[in-house]
Amino acid sequence: MFHSxxxxxxxxxxxxxxxxxxxxxxxxxxxxTDIAPEELQTRYELAQSDFLRQGITFTVYxxxxxxxxxxxxxxxxxxxxxxxxxxxxxxxxxRFDALNAFLDDVYHEQNILKDGIIPRDLVVNCQHFYEQVAxxxxxxxxxxxxxxxxxxxxxxxxxxVLEDNLRNPSGLSYVFQNRYVMRKVYPEFFNEYSVQSLEQxxxxxxxxxxxxxxxxxxxxxxxxxPGVHNSAYYDHSFIAQRTGIELVEGKDLVVRERQxxxxxxxxxxxxxxxxxxxxxEFLDPLEFREDSLLGVPGLxxxxxxxxxxxxxGIGNGVADDxxxxxxxxxxxxxxxxxxxxxxxxxxxxxxxxDQLDYVLDxxxxxxVKHTNASGGYNMLIGPHASKEEIEAYKEQILKNPAExxxxxxxxxxxxxxxxxxxxxxxxxxLRVFIFGGEKTHVFPGGLTRVALKEGSLVxxxxxxxxxxxxxxxxxxxxxxxx
Amino acid sequence: MKYEVTQTNTYQxxxxxxxxxxxxxxxxxNDQQQTLHAxxxxxxxxxxxxxxxxxxxxxxxxxxxxxxxxxxxxxxISTVETKPFEIDxxxxxxxxxxxxxxxxxxxxxxxEFMIExxxxxxxxxxxxxxxxxxxxxxxDELDFAVKxxxxxxxxxxxxxxxTNVETTAEKILTHRTGVCQDYTHxxxxxxxxxxxxxxxxxxxxxxxxxxxxxxxAATHAWLEVKIPGLPWIGLDPTNNAIAAExxxxxxxxxxxxxxxxxxxxxxxxxxxxxxxxxxxNLEERVSG
Numbered sequence: 001m002f003h004s005x006x007x008x009x010x011x012x013x014x015x016x017x018x019x020x021x022x023x024x025x026x027x028x029x030x031x032x033t034d035i036a037p038e039e040l041q042t043r044y045e046l047a048q049s050d051f052l053r054q055g056i057t058f059t060v061y062x063x064x065x066x067x068x069x070x071x072x073x074x075x076x077x078x079x080x081x082x083x084x085x086x087x088x089x090x091x092x093x094x095r096f097d098a099l100n101a102f103l104d105d106v107y108h109e110q111n112i113l114k115d116g117i118i119p120r121d122l123v124v125n126c127q128h129f130y131e132q133v134a135x136x137x138x139x140x141x142x143x144x145x146x147x148x149x150x151x152x153x154x155x156x157x158x159x160x161v162l163e164d165n166l167r168n169p170s171g172l173s174y175v176f177q178n179r180y181v182m183r184k185v186y187p188e189f190f191n192e193y194s195v196q197s198l199e200q201x202x203x204x205x206x207x208x209x210x211x212x213x214x215x216x217x218x219x220x221x222x223x224x225x226p227g228v229h230n231s232a233y234y235d236h237s238f239i240a241q242r243t244g245i246e247l248v249e250g251k252d253l254v255v256r257e258r259q260x261x262x263x264x265x266x267x268x269x270x271x272x273x274x275x276x277x278x279x280x281e282f283l284d285p286l287e288f289r290e291d292s293l294l295g296v297p298g299l300x301x302x303x304x305x306x307x308x309x310x311x312x313g314i315g316n317g318v319a320d321d322x323x324x325x326x327x328x329x330x331x332x333x334x335x336x337x338x339x340x341x342x343x344x345x346x347x348x349x350x351x352x353x354d355q356l357d358y359v360l361d362x363x364x365x366x367x368v369k370h371t372n373a374s375g376g377y378n379m380l381i382g383p384h385a386s387k388e389e390i391e392a393y394k395e396q397i398l399k400n401p402a403e404x405x406x407x408x409x410x411x412x413x414x415x416x417x418x419x420x421x422x423x424x425x426x427x428x429x430l431r432v433f434i435f436g437g438e439k440t441h442v443f444p445g446g447l448t449r450v451a452l453k454e455g456s457l458v459x460x461x462x463x464x465x466x467x468x469x470x471x472x473x474x475x476x477x478x479x480x481x482x
Numbered sequence: 483m484k485y486e487v488t489q490t491n492t493y494q495x496x497x498x499x500x501x502x503x504x505x506x507x508x509x510x511x512n513d514q515q516q517t518l519h520a521x522x523x524x525x526x527x528x529x530x531x532x533x534x535x536x537x538x539x540x541x542x543x544x545x546x547x548x549x550x551x552x553x554x555x556x557x558x559i560s561t562v563e564t565k566p567f568e569i570d571x572x573x574x575x576x577x578x579x580x581x582x583x584x585x586x587x588x589x590x591x592x593x594e595f596m597i598e599x600x601x602x603x604x605x606x607x608x609x610x611x612x613x614x615x616x617x618x619x620x621x622d623e624l625d626f627a628v629k630x631x632x633x634x635x636x637x638x639x640x641x642x643x644x645t646n647v648e649t650t651a652e653k654i655l656t657h658r659t660g661v662c663q664d665y666t667h668x669x670x671x672x673x674x675x676x677x678x679x680x681x682x683x684x685x686x687x688x689x690x691x692x693x694x695x696x697x698x699a700a701t702h703a704w705l706e707v708k709i710p711g712l713p714w715i716g717l718d719p720t721n722n723a724i725a726a727e728x729x730x731x732x733x734x735x736x737x738x739x740x741x742x743x744x745x746x747x748x749x750x751x752x753x754x755x756x757x758x759x760x761x762x763n764l765e766e767r768v769s770g
Contacts, residue, residue: 131537
């Protein structure tokens with residue numbers, strides 16, 4: 001199965017030079033090579049059909065038409081040894097806390113702008129800066145309830161943050177489903193390992209939401225979804241169900257005299273916390289987009305009055321903006337007086353003439369992204385682009401250079417992925433979920449995304465990516481039977 | 483000059499409506515340029531208002547009407563005292579003023595008022611052509627702004643009904659017609675294009691009995707430009723005037739969207755809105 005597997009100078013998370021499994025992967029690798037290829041194929045099909053049966057799908061948008069798909073699952077997990085995880089965990093808590101402090105600052109005193117650490121225009125003119133919520137004090141000053149931070153590993157295996165998702169990161173449900181299917185279809189893989197369990201996480205999630213309520217007594221918490229047609233609806237219904245909160249749409253809520261209520265068969269019931277999965281601009285037609293039918297008129301006024309908590313906070317997009325990203329290490333130094341534990345990927349801001357000149361001269365080596373696009377759309381991957389594509393993108397850049405950033409192409413780490421009769425080395429990244437509340441908490445594991453198309457660097461599910469289970473190993477040593 | 487301003491806004495609904503939530507910005511500013519002595523709001527059907535100050539320093543009030551109603555009126559009565567304008571705009575800017583005006587720090591400090599918004603977007607080529615001569619012949623940015631004020635006054639035709647609250651600056655420049663809001667958006671775009679921070683102002687204008695000022699029937703709009711070392715200077719392109727004692731300011735922002743005087747969401751059918759404004763000069767003796 002591994003006869004055609006090549007490392008090709010990339011960091012492979014499972015195999016070292018000479019195709020030997022890394023220490024913490026040995027027991028898994030042995031099991032893997034013990035199972036007959038036909039058996040693997042049978043189980044693979046079983047796993048895929050399980051996802052389909054449970055209705056775990058997401059929607060891919062192209063040409064304005066949505067198609068529902070399941071995310072392909074690959075059963076070779078990403079295994080993270082405890083000492084590696086501890087460093088990551090500390091680094092992510094640090095990053096989360098600094099980002100949160102930044103949000104509270106830019107919506108209040110703006111000290112970081114006054115001190116010239118970040119150019120003011122990048123923040124206040126950002127399309128995700130909502131001046132309507134400036135000055136609003138949030139419970140625990142917590143703007144981020146759930147962050148989904150995307151990590152990659154470079155060719156030395158060092159973790160780096162690729163993206164901070166602080167608005168409506170999706171994918172948490174896949175983490176649970178991947179584990180569920182993995183345990184069901186491949187139980188023996190777990191034999192030699194003690195993997196940190198995910199079972200406690202939902203009760204944790206619930207108490208984190210409750211801790212962010214405007215008051216402490218038994219808050220009524222709801223999850224506000226745009227509805228069944230949203231690409232992440234599965235995520236919404238799954239989280240609502242597992243945390244035991246009501247799943248509602250905008251039309252189920254109403255605002256009356258600075259309070260928000262849920263319509264029930266027995267009349268109106270006051271709502272204290274809204275975990276919303278609707279984008280900011282659609283939340284309230286009175287203060288944001290007038291044409292929004294998804295939101296709740298008056299909601300922002302209730303928020304302003306401090307009578308409801310909205311999670312994640314409104315206006316968080318100013319902190320996960322692709323240009324602001326460049327300054328996150330500075331935020332960590334500024335607010336926490338610490339050195340960043342997890343590095344950024346080097347980023348060029350094309351608003352600066354010298355960086356623009358450099359990037360235009362090196363387009364074929366760089367990844368260029370539009371600061372307002374997400375999901376891997378509208379980006380240039382220099383090394384994989386044709387001359388024509390580069391020229392066309394260059395024109396786009398020159399129209400408004402300030403809207404672009406560039407990064408070196410990182411040689412993303414790889415893991416084996418099952419391809420019927422063999423394993424292929426495919427690039428992966430990792431989305432880790434971090435929660436704010438009484439205490440910042442990192443979810444043990446995360447969503448490992450894999451670019452199943454060999455050689456591809458795009459792991460986004462909308463563009464041919466798949467998922468893997470992610471194991472964070474307990475601190476007690478791995479038992480290796482020999 | 484001291485004024486009493488009364489603004490009455492009356493909504494009439496085709497059929498009874500309910501669950502209405504409204505927000506308004508009608509309280510005049512109280513700052514260095516004017517003093518607000520008194521401000522009262524009357525809402526019918528009676529309703530409590532909840533106020534907050536927005537990011538731009540404007541006072542915003544929100545109120546709720548849950549039950550059915552077919553009429554709604556919001557009446558504000560304000561007593562405002564304005565100060566005379568005491569800056570000589572014919573004086574050239576000093577070297578220090580110019581140096582600061584062109585500095586990165588100044589641009590950063592006023593960056594919100596230097597960007598294009600939906601209302602003020604015009605293609606660069608068009609803005610270049612429109613301001614080329616004025617810019618070349620202007621002594622400095624302040625002189626340019628004053629001359630642009632006159633230029634817009636001279637080249638635009640004041641026509642009500644030709645545009646609406648959604649009309650953008652590009653359209654205005656093509657048709658060269660509009661009302662005070664349109665004059666203002668156009669001039670904001672052209673000032674910002676030339677690197678002068680400029681903000682939208684909504685308010686009232688006192689026209690008295692003998693004045694030729696336009697904008698007396700309802701609320702008025704103009705703009706303010708920022709020059710280092712000087713307070714915001716009000717320019718009124720609709721009247722080719724420098725805003726002074728006769729201009730009463732309510733709210734400032736990047737464009738109309740930030741100062742939107744009245745908005746609401748309700749359940750029910752169509753409505754009509756009637757706005758009437760009366761500005762009474764409290765210092766002028768009534769003759770006869």
